Amino acid sequence: MKRLGRCQFKEVADVLTGRWEAAARRCADKMHDIFVNIFFGSGEWRYCILDFRELDYGSTFEDILALDRRFVRCTSIDFETCSYAYQSCDTTCSKILNEMIPFFVLDSRVSILLKAFQ
Numbered sequence: 001m002k003r004l005g006r007c008q009f010k011e012v013a014d015v016l017t018g019r020w021e022a023a024a025r026r027c028a029d030k031m032h033d034i035f036v037n038i039f040f041g042s043g044e045w046r047y048c049i050l051d052f053r054e055l056d057y058g059s060t061f062e063d064i065l066a067l068d069r070r071f072v073r074c075t076s077i078d079f080e081t082c083s084y085a086y087q088s089c090d091t092t093c094s095k096i097l098n099e100m101i102p103f104f105v106l107d108s109r110v111s112i113l114l115k116a117f118q
Contacts, residue, residue, distance in 0.1 A: 005073070006031040006053065030071040034064065036104060038096055039080045039088075045096060046088040058087030061100055074104040 004012065009028035013021050035050045049059040064072060091100075 006033060027071070030068065032064075032067055032072050034059070034072065034074050036074060036077045036100070037080055037086075037088075038077065038100075041081060045091050045093050047091050047096070047100070048086045048088040050086065060089050061091075061095075061103075065103070077101065077104060 004027075006028050009024050009031065013024035013028055016024055031053060033052045035052070037048045037050070039046055039048075047061070049061065049064060051059045051064075
C-alpha cells in the first residue's frame with residue numbers, strides 16, 4: 001500500500017470530519033519530507049539534507065534527529081560525486097554507514113532509492 005504524503009493528507013483532511021479530519025490535518029501540518037544527498041570529493045565525505053516542508057536546504061543530521069520521528073519521511077538517499085551547491089556538512093564514512101543510512105531506512109515510511117556514483 002502506498003503511504004500518503006503531505007499533500008495527500010491535506011486532501012484527505014478536506015473531505016473528512018471530526019477526529020479523522022484532525023488526525024489527517026495534524027499529519028499534513030507536521031510531516032517533513034526530506035531528501036539526502038551524500039557525496040565524496042577531495043578526499044572528504046559530506047552530506048546535504050533538504051527538508052521540503054521548511055524549504056530548508058541545510059539541515060544537519062542532528063536537526064533531523066530532534067524532530068518527531070513519526071513525521072519524518074526520507075524520500076531518497078543519493079550518492080553523488082558533488083553537492084548541488086546547497087549547504088553541506090562534513091561527516092565520515094562510518095557515520096554515514098552506521099548512523100545515517102540505518103536511521104533513514106528504518107524510520108522511513110516510503111521507499112528509499114540508493115543511487116550509485118554516476
